[in-house]
C-alpha cells in the first residue's frame with residue numbers, strides 16, 4: 001500500500017519506538033502535523049519556541065539515553081532551532097530534527113519561508129539530509145536514527161520539502177542498515193589495549209581523566225569497579241560528573257578552569273593521563289604549552305579525530321569506552337599493585353587538604369554554594385539536575401553531590417544560556433518519577449521562560465532554583481578580575497521580574513527567598529506543589545567562582561581562595 | 566608543506582559543500598581542488614592539494630573520515646600527479662616565436678592547440694611543479710598572457 005510522505009514520517013517514528021516528539025508547526029510541515037493528529041502511538045509536546053523544543057528533546061535524550069526527536073517548520077522554524085541543534089552537537093547528544101521545507105519546485109527561488117536549511121545546519125549536525133524523493137524518505141529516517149545513536153552520537157537533521165510530504169510511496173522500513181562509508185570502531189585494538197595496560201602498570205603517577213564519552217557509552221559501572229580496585233586517582237570533566245559517586249575516595253573532583261586544585265595538580269603532575277572519552281578541551285587543559293608536561297597519554301575515544309587533536313598521544317585506542325575497558329579490566333587487574341600509587345595518592349590528598357573546595361558561609365546573606373549543598377540534602381538521591389550557564393552552573397558542578405551518570409544535564413561544550421529549563425522539562429518527560437531541579441541564573445532563566453506554559457499544560461513540574469545575584473554573574477566576575485571591575489552591561493538589578501507573579505501567571509508557583517530559613521520550606525513546598533516552580537533565591541551578589549585557572553594560564557596557576565593565598 | 570590527498574566520496578547531494586565547508590570551518594587551506602565522478606560507481610574522486618604541517622594533515626584526514634559520505638581518504642607519497650595548464654597569448658606578441666613556443670610546450674607534454682587571427686593557445690599536462698616552471702618560462706618571455714590551471718589530479722602508482 002502506498003502512503004504519503006507525511007504518513008511515512010509518522011510510521012517511521014513509530015517503528016523507531018519514539019514515545020514523544022517536541023515541536024512547533026507551520027506551513028511547510030503541516031502535512032506531517034496532520035498525520036500526527038491522526039495517530040495515538042506517540043505524544044507530541046507543543047513548545048512555545050523552537051529553541052525550547054530542541055532543548056527539550058535534548059534534555060529527554062540526556063536523561064533517558066534515547067534519541068530525542070523534534071519537528072519544526074521551514075524558515076524561521078529551523079533557524080530558531082539552530083541553537084538547540086548546535087548545543088546537542090557540541091555535547092554529542094543524539095537527536096533527530098525534522099524540518100519542513102518549501103516544495104522542491106520552489107527551492108532556490110527565495111520562496112516564502114525558504115532558507116537553505118541543510119546549508120545552515122551542516123556544520124552543527126553529525127549529518128543532514130534534504131529529501132528530494134519520497135521513495136528515499138523511510139530509508140533516510142532509518143539512517144538518521146542510526147547515525148544519531150551510533151558511533152559518537154550527535155544530532156541529525158532531515159529537511160523535507162512540502163511536496164515530498166504529499167507524494168506517495170510504498171512504506172518499507174528497513175530492518176537493518178549498512179553504510180559503506182560509515183563504520184564506527186567499537187572494539188579497541190587488542191595490542192594497543194595491552195600496551196596501554198602495561199603503561200598503567202608501569203606508571204608512578206597515573207590519573208583517570210573521565211569525560212562525557214564515559215556517560216554516553218554507559219561505562220560508569222566498569223569505571224567505578226576499575227577505580228575501586230586500582231585506587232588510581234581520578235578526575236571528572238563537567239560532562240562526566242556523576243560517573244563516579246561524589247564520595248568515591250579516589251575522585252579528586254572536577255578538572256579544569258573551575259576544577260579543584262587537587263584535580264588540576266593531578267593532571268599537571270601526572271606521568272600518565274588515561275583519558276576515558278574526554279577531549280582535552282581548552283577549559284580543561286589551561287595553557288596548552290604547559291599542560292601535563294611530564295605525562296604520557298592514553299586516549300580512549302570512539303571518535304578518531306579527537307585523538308592527537310590537542311595533545312600528543314602515545315597510546316591511542318579508538319573504540320567505545322565501555323567495550324575497551326571491558327577488555328582492559330582483566331589485564332589490568334592481573335598483577336596490578338594499587339600500593340604502587342600510594343605515595344601519589346598521598347601527595348594529591350595533601351593538595352586536597354591544603355586547598356579544598358570551599359566557600360565562606362554566612363548568616364547574613366545566602367551563599368549560592370550553600371543553596372546547592374542544601375538542595376543536595378533535601379532532594380532524593382536520584383533527582384535530575386539541569387543547569388543554565390554561568391556561575392550557578394559551575395557552583396552546581398562543584399558542590400552538588402552527584403551519585404550517578406546522566407544526573408547532571410548541562411550545556412558543556414556550547415555553554416548555552418536558556419538550555420536548563422527546557423532541558424529540565426524534557427528530562428522530566430523522560431523520567432516522570434524523579435524530582436528535576438534546574439539551577440539557573442537571573443540572566444539565563446529569561447531566555448526560554450516562555451516554556452513555563454509547557455510545564456503547566458503537560459504537567460511537568462520541574463523546579464527552577466534561581467541563584468539570583470542580579471548580575472550576569474560569570475561575565476561580571478571576569479570584568480571584576482580582568483577588566484578592573486568595569487561592569488559593562490552586566491548589572492541586572494535595575495529591572496528584575498517578579499518571579500512569583502510570573503510563575504503564577506503561567507500556571508506555576510513562585511517563591512522568593514531572601515533568608516536561609518526560607519529556602520528549605522520553599523523547596524519542600526515546591527516538591528509537593530507538583531507545578532512548575534520558581535524559587536527566586538536572593539544570593540550574595542559578589543560571590544566569585546573559585547578556584548579558577550585564569551584564561552590561558554597553566555593549570556597549576558590557580559587563583560584560590562582569598563584567605564589561602 | 567604542500568600535500569595532495571585523494572578523497573573518495575559518495576556521489577550525493579551536497580557532498581562537495583560538506584568537504585569544502587569542513588576545510589573552511591577549521592581554517593585549513595585548499596590550494597587546488599578537482600572533482601569528477603568515478604565511472605561505473607556511485608563514487609566521485611576529489612583531489613585536494615592543501616598546505617600545512619603533518620599534524621594538520623592528520624587532522625584533515627580524520628575530519629574527512631568523520632564526514633558520513635566519505636568512503637576513503639588516500640594519502641600517498643607515491644602518487645602520479647598531473648595538472649593541465651592552458652596559456653593564451655595575443656598573436657601579435659608571439660607570431661615570430663611559434664616554433665619556439667611549440668618546442669617548449671612539447672617538453673611539458675603539450676603543444677599549441679589553437680591559433681586564430683587574435684590568439685594562440687598552448688596547453689600542457691605535467692606535474693604541478695613542472696607546470697610552475699613552464700609558466701614561469703612563458704611569462705618571462707611573453708607579455709599579456711592569460712593562464713588557466715586545472716588543479717592537480719592524482720592516481721596511486
Ligand SMILES: Cc1ncc(C[n+]2csc(CCOP(=O)(O)OP(=O)(O)O)c2C)c(N)n1
Nearest residue numbers: 390391392415417441442443444472473474
Ligand atoms: C546564549 C548566551 N549568551 C551569552 C552567553 C555569555 N554568558 C556566559 S555566562 C553569562 C551570564 C549568565 O548570567 P546568569 O544566568 O544570571 O548566571 P550567573 O553567572 O549570574 O550565575 C553570559 C552572559 C552565553 N553563555 N550564552
Ligand SMILES: [Mg+2]
Nearest residue numbers: 441442471473
Ligand atoms: Mg545572575
